[in-house]
Amino acid sequence: MKTAFAFAAMLTAAPFLAPLAAGQAQAADTGAPLRFVLIPKTVHPWFDKANNGAQAAAAMITQTTGRKVEIEYRAPQTADVSSQNDIIERAIATHPDGLILDLLDEKGNRATMDEAVDEKIPMTVFDSLPPEGMDITAVGADFCEQGTMAAERLANLVGRKGEVAIMMGVPTAPNHTLRAECEKKVFAKYPDMKVVATGVDNDSIETAQKQASAIMQAHPDLVGWVECDASGPVGVGQAIRESGKTGKVKEVGLDNLNDMIQLIKEGVAESSASSRPEMQGYWAVVSAWQRAMGQKTPKYIDTGIDLLTAKSL
């Protein structure tokens, strides 16, 4: 046991006796490859699409300028702020030329982002807003506008009357709750519409399918669905198809996952309000690159929202 204590003491002391990190050369002015670390909220196909856009931007910059740009994609396994902060801190330890972040909660991420500022690592955020007072470019779409667009589309499809349901994503994710609030506001405008159920899918297709099936059993007069995350619409669509209510229960989804597009093509979902993840990843890298070059960048880059329908696909 003495050995264990001695080793524990040695381990405790060693890191703090270790020589300070040798100054990590910033690649910005040396012609060396530019390295950006992209950290999304969690592992999810939506972020893979954002990463595809980021890789496309890196290839474009490499081709245009002749200077290699590398994107390292490091996703937390769970959508949890402390897990994301751990990843961000570890990325800071590698001294990249820029961090590209999709923040889970700008206030909860603040302390870690301050560490990046202390280490003079420029940051760009996408699909989220930066903490107050930080000079950081935000790339993305308006979440409320996206939810409002979906809800208005559904209201018009069902003649602005009847029972509707909302599938929440993760109740603790600010963008999901914001979309839900804006969707509720739209339905509240129409006196003949009533939100009779709100499911919680925790960004899981399987959970969304189970919840949607149960809700449709409990509310046989349900006429339509809107959702708040990318997984929800896929699960709801599968539940509509399984219950044989295709066409009777309308769905307006969110985002452009392959499953969502398939549901629209099959006529299960009527449309989807998509927030263009590839474009967000692309412009986040362009912004990060400009920052690394010492250029000032805009406060906000709006990548807009697409309404995907069977015709537009």
Next chain:
Amino acid sequence: MSLETTVPAAPSQQPPKLPPLKALVSRLAGNPLGGVIAALVIIFGASCALSPHFLTTFNMMIIARALAFIGLVTIGQSVLMILGELDLSVGAIGGLAGVVGGILMVQLGLNPWLSLVLCLLMGAGCGLLNGALITQLRLHSLVLTIGMAGVYGGANLVATKGVAITGVPRDITFLGRGLVMGVPVPFVVLLVCLAIVAFVMLRTPVGRYIYAIGSNPDAARMLGIRVNAIRMGAFALAGFLSALAGILMVARLGTAQPSIGDTWVLGPIAAAVIGGVATTGGIGSPIGAVLGAVIIGIIEDIIVLFGISPYWQSVVSGGIVVLAISFDALARRYLNRDAV
């Protein structure tokens, strides 16, 4: 001075002098924590060799701070495992303590330090409730705490509606973000808690009772040990330490996040097993469990430093954990062979 006292002993009476490296290996092999220490040294050394970013002050601080939260929960869970119990609600208790702390400090404007004490008491109370239900109703701890995790997690969502509580007073953020002589405060808290719990476990009658109960609860009861009281006390300790981790995380983030503790369920159990704590009870120590948590923390760190694809992360981290456990098992077998 007599002649006999000056004559050196015959060589055959002295243990053979081993080379330093062999002597170290021999000492490690003779220590119950030898396997986990050896695995840790190998993983630490390999990480130093493979990444220039690993052995830096900044990165060590990251590892130490991240270890503090999971380490506190691991201490409580390891004591329960030595008792032959498990508490799967520790993460939910940590999360609930965090949001209750946020409500007390921000929404009710209570003194932050008083809020902290109340949250710790609440955590201990939640643990005690678990223990009381398990001992008095004779329920299996695994099943009961799965249910209680739902209760505490649900209470968390009811209290917050899923929305983080912001505006935590700066008085308390030092506990999560501050440094004491260059060492993160949460890590100092972890070391203090570990020292106290390890002392109790290894040097006091209560610790011996816990090992006795974990080895054979019926025999312990026949010896007059107050088995149920000790079990309830251990659950209260696990709840207290989880609440401490939760409130430290609130201080670290500056917000009371409803998701705090979501990842504190399986990690501490894995850490304890890696550190030599038997799931059947009676074997292991909190020190070994925390060393297991250090191994997991280093693995999580190097996975990011090496830029391993997020889709491969679980495979890589799981594989290294299996290697570490295998190494520990092989070391024990080697020890047993020598003993025979």
